[in-house]
Amino acid sequence: MLKAKLPPYIVNLPLLLLALILSVAAGAVFIPPGTITKILLNLIPGVDIAATWTNSFTVIVREIRLPHTILIAITGASLAGSGAAYQGLFRNPLADPYLIGVASGAGLGAIFTMAISWPEDLLGFYFIPAGAFVGAILTVILVYSLARVGRTVPLTTLILAGVAVGAFASALTSYLMLRSEDEIYRAISFLLGGSPVAGWKPILGILPYLIVGMSLLAASGHMLNVLQFGEEQAKQLGLAVNKAKVYIVITASLTTAIAVSFSGVIGFIGLIVPHVMRIIWGADYKRLIRLSIIGGATALLLADTLARVLLAPQSLPVGIVTALAGAPFFLWILRRAKSEVFW
Amino acid sequence: MVAVLDIRDLSVAYGRNVVLRDISLSVKPGEVVALIGPNGAGKTTLIRAVSGVITKRQGSIFMGDRDLSKLSPYQRARILAVVPQARQLGGAFSVEQTVLMGRTAYMNWLGQAGEEDHEQVRFAMEKTNTSHLANRRIAELSGGEQQRVFLARALAQDTPALLLDEPTTHLDLKHQTSFLSLVHQLTRENDLTVLMALHDLNQVSIYADRVALLLEGQMKAVGTPQEVLTEEMISDVYQTPVQVFSHPKHKFPLIFPDQRGLN
Numbered sequence: 001m002l003k004a005k006l007p008p009y010i011v012n013l014p015l016l017l018l019a020l021i022l023s024v025a026a027g028a029v030f031i032p033p034g035t036i037t038k039i040l041l042n043l044i045p046g047v048d049i050a051a052t053w054t055n056s057f058t059v060i061v062r063e064i065r066l067p068h069t070i071l072i073a074i075t076g077a078s079l080a081g082s083g084a085a086y087q088g089l090f091r092n093p094l095a096d097p098y099l100i101g102v103a104s105g106a107g108l109g110a111i112f113t114m115a116i117s118w119p120e121d122l123l124g125f126y127f128i129p130a131g132a133f134v135g136a137i138l139t140v141i142l143v144y145s146l147a148r149v150g151r152t153v154p155l156t157t158l159i160l161a162g163v164a165v166g167a168f169a170s171a172l173t174s175y176l177m178l179r180s181e182d183e184i185y186r187a188i189s190f191l192l193g194g195s196p197v198a199g200w201k202p203i204l205g206i207l208p209y210l211i212v213g214m215s216l217l218a219a220s221g222h223m224l225n226v227l228q229f230g231e232e233q234a235k236q237l238g239l240a241v242n243k244a245k246v247y248i249v250i251t252a253s254l255t256t257a258i259a260v261s262f263s264g265v266i267g268f269i270g271l272i273v274p275h276v277m278r279i280i281w282g283a284d285y286k287r288l289i290r291l292s293i294i295g296g297a298t299a300l301l302l303a304d305t306l307a308r309v310l311l312a313p314q315s316l317p318v319g320i321v322t323a324l325a326g327a328p329f330f331l332w333i334l335r336r337a338k339s340e341v342f343w
Numbered sequence: 344m345v346a347v348l349d350i351r352d353l354s355v356a357y358g359r360n361v362v363l364r365d366i367s368l369s370v371k372p373g374e375v376v377a378l379i380g381p382n383g384a385g386k387t388t389l390i391r392a393v394s395g396v397i398t399k400r401q402g403s404i405f406m407g408d409r410d411l412s413k414l415s416p417y418q419r420a421r422i423l424a425v426v427p428q429a430r431q432l433g434g435a436f437s438v439e440q441t442v443l444m445g446r447t448a449y450m451n452w453l454g455q456a457g458e459e460d461h462e463q464v465r466f467a468m469e470k471t472n473t474s475h476l477a478n479r480r481i482a483e484l485s486g487g488e489q490q491r492v493f494l495a496r497a498l499a500q501d502t503p504a505l506l507l508d509e510p511t512t513h514l515d516l517k518h519q520t521s522f523l524s525l526v527h528q529l530t531r532e533n534d535l536t537v538l539m540a541l542h543d544l545n546q547v548s549i550y551a552d553r554v555a556l557l558l559e560g561q562m563k564a565v566g567t568p569q570e571v572l573t574e575e576m577i578s579d580v581y582q583t584p585v586q587v588f589s590h591p592k593h594k595f596p597l598i599f600p601d602q603r604g605l606n
Binding site: 219223233235239 | 415421424425440444447453454
């Protein structure tokens with residue numbers, strides 16, 4: 001029997017809120033949540049709470065912490081959402097945007113766009129996600145056609161092709177970065193999963209992509225559900241399989257591109273979060289996609305907060321934390337739930 | 344709609360390899376036609392071609408006056424449902440979720456189910472005796488239960504025609520006979536047009552109204568079990584000596600294979 005489950009949204013939404021507050025509060029200087037709330041309330045026109053804190057707190061929250069937190073939340077949500085979609089599309093528990101090379105392809109697209117001209121204005125910020133999207137789509141097409149054996153895409157060839165294409169894309173990315181010497185610091189932090197740019201501009205840049213990507217993703221659950229019975233049965237059940245596959249590839253690549261554009265290539269979030277949600281709350285993709293989006297944001301926010309406080313005032317690239325914390329956690333989940341994961 | 348499934352001069356090829364040649368067969372409403380033949384004769388290919396998942400090279404497939412090959416998957420799934428060969432897919436879904444996916448052709452692309460969809464799902468689960476399994480996961484069920492769930496999913500499609508591809512292959516005797524009895528009963532009750540690939544010739548004899556015998560991609564014979572399941576025909580096609588007896592009471596042909604020389 002399906003176990004009586006914890007209500008998914010009652011568990012996940014407060015967790016997300018907690019992670020958001022922690023993310024804004026923590027850093028080189030700790031800012032109490034009460035103060036954060038007042039600073040945020042002051043943003044609303046007409047509200048004017050007298051400041052009992054130093055003015056620098058207001059600047060830190062508004063101009064540094066808040067945009068960073070939002071960018072991290074968007075990145076985590078996009079990675080986990082697209083991870084769930086790829087896993088469903090390939091009917092394969094290991095198909096996450098990182099392992100199948102799509103994230104690296106998107107990263108190459110983003111860096112390529114940056115290399116042409118480092119963005120100084122908002123228009124430049126709009127082009128970077130577009131470059132990442134093209135990189136992601138080309139990569140997924142290449143990996144899929146390389147991995148295909150006859151009518152099927154076996155796990156082994158999919159991962160092998162993904163790792164190979166991903167490594168190739170990463171190498172090209174590194175080459176592009178090394179050629180533009182000024183950008184080397186930003187480049188390295190990008191590669192390890194750190195935002196190379198701060199402030200509100202990147203968020204404005206990805207906003208249109210985010211709205212489209214998340215709407216498409218949220219609507220893909222039913223198609224993914226039907227596809228779990230295999231393409232042949234899906235067609236016999238009345239799904240236009242080819243259209244559905246194109247839809248999901250475009251959607252998942254778009255959301256991967258959103259994640260990678262300003263946060264670099266971050267592993268494990270897209271792999272782990274959908275698994276955890278699936279193990280606890282089941283395989284219905286309509287719900288799984290939404291839960292992965294919420295859980296992805298929460299997980300990456302927590303990892304990023306850890307990355308900033310562990311060696312404060314220095315901050316670690318978040319990719320290191322997701323791998324350090326994510327890999328053992330993933331193995332633990334896998335061992336514990338072996339019998340419950342039905343693919 | 345006079346829901347006669349009419350396959351005419353159908354040819355199918357994988358690349359240059361012609362696997363079905365000039366197949367003609369029609370199945371009437373309320374009739375179970377069994378598709379038999381040795382392994383590799385083209386039974387599964389014929390079912391896949393009729394269900395529209397592989398393209399035909401020549402010929403036509405009509406259901407009543409509608410040309411199935413000209414329809415979208417969405418339209419076709421309202422006319423014809425398929426019960427696949429027993430194998431585990433979608434095991435993480437609950438039984439009810441699985442049966443509800445039979446309503447895909449009636450739902451929008453978000454998969455929002457209405458009252459009519461739920462009503463049809465309830466009906467299909469009652470008919471197949473799977474209601475009590477509603478919240479179980481597919482992977483936890485026995486082979487017989489899984490097959491009933493897939494039959495329920497096909498019934499939820501509410502189609503005049505049903506294709507079944509060796510649905511009893513992995514089932515034990517009890518589940519084989521109860522499954523086939525159920526299909527037979529549903530066919531009569533709902534005037535379904537049923538084409539079913541089967542391995543066991545004695546089951547064919549009991550449950551099929553007519554038999555279509557395939558050999559090497561060609562239709563070797565079509566007729567009642569008495570006409571097709573003869574000693575000469577079966578011994579020849581399966582390259583195995585058999586004896587055929589008549590059931591003492593019901594007059595079904597009973598096939599007894601023998602390689603020990605008892606014949």
